[in-house]
Amino acid sequence: MNKALKLFIIFTVLACLAAPITLFAGGKQEQAEPMEKEEAPMEKEEPIEEAKTVEPFDIGIFVPGVVAGSPLYEQMVAGAEKAASEYDQVTIKVLEAGFNQGEWEEKMVSMAATEEYELILTSNGAMPYVAMPAAEAFPSQKFLIVDAIYPGHPQMFTLLYNQVEQAYLVGYLGGLVTKSNMTGATPELKIGMIVGQEYPAMTEMIKPGFEKGGKAVDAGITVDYRVLGNWYDANKAGELAKSMMDGGVDVIMTACGGANQGVIAAAAERGRYVLYFDDENYKLAPGTIVGCAELNQERAVYEKIVEAIKGTLPYGEAVIVNTADGYVDFADDNDLYIEAVSEDVRAQMADMLKKIRSGSLKLEITKFW
Ligand code: RBF
Numbered sequence: 001m002n003k004a005l006k007l008f009i010i011f012t013v014l015a016c017l018a019a020p021i022t023l024f025a026g027g028k029q030e031q032a033e034p035m036e037k038e039e040a041p042m043e044k045e046e047p048i049e050e051a052k053t054v055e056p057f058d059i060g061i062f063v064p065g066v067v068a069g070s071p072l073y074e075q076m077v078a079g080a081e082k083a084a085s086e087y088d089q090v091t092i093k094v095l096e097a098g099f100n101q102g103e104w105e106e107k108m109v110s111m112a113a114t115e116e117y118e119l120i121l122t123s124n125g126a127m128p129y130v131a132m133p134a135a136e137a138f139p140s141q142k143f144l145i146v147d148a149i150y151p152g153h154p155q156m157f158t159l160l161y162n163q164v165e166q167a168y169l170v171g172y173l174g175g176l177v178t179k180s181n182m183t184g185a186t187p188e189l190k191i192g193m194i195v196g197q198e199y200p201a202m203t204e205m206i207k208p209g210f211e212k213g214g215k216a217v218d219a220g221i222t223v224d225y226r227v228l229g230n231w232y233d234a235n236k237a238g239e240l241a242k243s244m245m246d247g248g249v250d251v252i253m254t255a256c257g258g259a260n261q262g263v264i265a266a267a268a269e270r271g272r273y274v275l276y277f278d279d280e281n282y283k284l285a286p287g288t289i290v291g292c293a294e295l296n297q298e299r300a301v302y303e304k305i306v307e308a309i310k311g312t313l314p315y316g317e318a319v320i321v322n323t324a325d326g327y328v329d330f331a332d333d334n335d336l337y338i339e340a341v342s343e344d345v346r347a348q349m350a351d352m353l354k355k356i357r358s359g360s361l362k363l364e365i366t367k368f369w
Contacts, residue, residue, distance in 0.1 A: 056089045059092045059120075062097060066232075068258065069261065072124070073123060080301055082302045083309070108122075108134045120144070122145055125200060131145065135156065143156045143157070145158045146297060154316045158317075159321065167293065169213065169329075170291050170292075171216075174221075174253065177290060178214075180342055183271065184271045185250050188248030191252075193207065193224070196231040198227055228256045241262065245270050251272065251273040268287075274288050276293070278294065280292045282331070282336035286336045287340050289340070293329075323357055324358070332353060
């Protein structure tokens, strides 16, 4: 379908829908009437000095998937909720766009077409491209896209995490665990990864970072890498995990959204180990989850939204944040980590963490955008 026809249909549909709010699930309720909003100017050109007294600022959160079970989406919503709770006139509305990625572009155009939002917030590396047609059709629509990189688009601000570092942190722990005499460790020097799908951040940052971490412990360590093919099928993820464990894998890094549950359950059943990604979440499976490589997406989203509200967010820029900046880290101050992992493993982990946090060990991203 050509773009003009698509837009025509979208406008017609929206005109027929007296309440476009029905498109949206979850999120904080609107505080202003939709009619009032239409009269409100979309753009906030002037920087606003006193943040607490800002004009209405409505944020549409486009979740490319579903929130529950996907740590970065949960954090994105939490960061926006924090900003909304601190500023009287800031509202948020959450659209869960679901798992059919072929529908995202059109849903994004529909969201921008409401002209309700001063800012559309979204997260993952594909989203600058998914948002492009919406940006073209609505040149005053602004986007904050986290966990993504796209420099130079005047309507977009993007923020990327150094996930070479993030994955190295758990790859290194995986290497220590597989070599250890912890009860679940097998004689084979094999560590595993199960990921939702393949995409540039995965193949250029996360996979190589994880391998590099493992091999830094012992060059003989190999990585069993499996792609699930979606972000929700916990049963299939559990089956993958079992076949990996049958082959001698004792510790698996899981990054497959809602399907993580299947990996965790399978490892728990066999007394083996899981490395959790994006969030600190030992409590999900104490003793099974032995390490968490976290991203501080909640803080990043909160900070950038505040800049957007104040009119100081530099659209067109693309920032990259890392461990030394405090947006990437390993959660080593949790009792459940201390209980789960043997003392010698923790001591070696602590040495490595010191180096990476201080910046004396630097892991560069090879440019992939
Ligand atoms: N991560 C999730 O946890 N849940 C998802 O539904 C999800 N969907 C994604 C879809 C695409 C097209 C891409 C590129 C990434 C997706 N991710 C998802 C991965 C997420 O952006 C991030 O890379 C991982 O959470 C690892 O940090």
